[in-house]
Amino acid sequence: MFDAHVEVTHLPGIADPAGATVERALPALGYTNVAQVHIGKTIRLSVEAPDAESARRQVQEMCERLLANPVIEAYEVVIS
């Protein structure tokens, strides 16, 4: 059994209103030195596979087919 950690983020140029809103809120707490706030999604799952490589391949396929939309999102898979 392998644990997969998938991080889904917006592609550059894609609107991230949640990130922009947080970026505007932080200075109110005194953090005036913050920029480039981005908010994405974390998806954790366990996958039964013979080895880590095969687990990674399967999770990447899941990303392509469902977990991320390649038109607007990028993803990163970490297997442990």
Next chain:
Amino acid sequence: MSARVGVVVFPGTNCELDVQFAVDQLGGRAELLWHGDATTKGVDAVVVPGGFAHGDYLRTGAIARFSPVMGAVAAHARTGGPTIGICNGFQVLCEAQLLPGALQKNSGSKFLCQTVELRVETVSTALTSLARVGDVLRIPINHFEGNYVCDERTLAELRAEERVVLRYVQNPNGSLDDIAGICNAEGNIVGLMPHPERASDPLLGSSDGLVLLKSLLAAATSRATILV
């Protein structure tokens, strides 16, 4: 015989009765199609209406794409059947890859609920055949993720093939090239963010959506004739 229009209902869909009412008012016969049944029941046209299919979990339209009914909707659409996605339905059709591109969050970070002006850009589609190019229609939008985006090649293709069906006169959401609605190459699959069913009676503030719904019924009727 009246044209039969199937209106797809996912858990979380909430505009199906409005579409049904508008279609019935125009003399069509609207039937609700439950997402769990893998059939379109032989209807002449399909509408995927607005709402929050499957709670919009993961992404708008992402889970709806795998509902059993969607295989039948795709088969209907790929054989030339008139297929319209309104708002969340547009997002579903994009996720199902029946239309290119995606709908991202509005550029102004706000949920938008207002009546907007739309310019008809092409009339060779199942939704605009009775309109004229250049017509300006007042129809409400009601969305958070209505900011259309696609890669440059797709945009060039949409423009060259005149597949931008409707453009916002004043872009409310940051949509690429002011796009409010697009279609496939054949013009039988159309997705749009505005809600024509909410502009289907003067009592609603506008009846400009009628020309679109009548076009859809005309396409459905012609489909019924061909298949008979």
